[in-house]
Amino acid sequence: MWPFSSSRDSNAPPAPAVPEHVGEGTVEHLRQQSFVTPSDTAPPEAPTAASLLQHTALDPAKLHPFANISSDDLEYLDIEDDKPNTLQGSRTALPSRGWSDDLCYGTGTTYLSGLALGGLMGLREGAARPLGIEHPTFRLRMNAVLNQVTRRSTFVGNSAGVIAMTYNIVDAIIDNARGKHDIYGSMASGALSGALFRVTSGPRAMLVSSSIMVAAAAAWTGAKRAFLS
Structure with a gap:
């Protein structure tokens, strides 16, 4: 026979029969019985988190190792780098922690300012520079402007950054030697x-x-x- 055929196999085992010791009276008795819940019995309530933790003794020391330590027993780290510069005459509205901040911020700001100034100078020179023809096209003029902006901005920015770095290093040495700014x-x-x-x-x-x-x-x-x- 095919495995998906709807006809029964002739070799299939027969269905189990009802044991002989179970009488018809017992089966009929079970069919007539009904199970009824009494109406005066309240349904059980589902447990909540509050009921589960109500009678539980919690030990804070087991939950956190520093729970029983007071603030007087703790030692905080004293980070010297976060303190502002204490040199005489160096305190201004701009916060500074010392010569390293002045070196980084001063050099970076001066370099970016030099780039911007050099870019404006290159833009002016590129727009007014003669190109050798009477009516240059927009593409030629844009090429001249970009060349001048690139040349001037990098030169002025690099020069200003080098001067600012040298100035901050020399200024820090002089201030530390004199003890004031x-x-x-x-x-x-x-x-x-x-x-x-x-x-x-x-x-x-x-x-x-x-x-x-x-x-x-x-x-x-x-x-x-x-x-x-």
């Missing part, structure tokens, strides 16, 4: 950093660069005292 230390740092920046260009270029940096350092220190102190 004032306008005279800033001007001396500007003079040295400007001279070091143009040291390979001769005495005249060193003098010009040093003078510009002295004026810039004095202006920056005066602005900090006037607006950020």
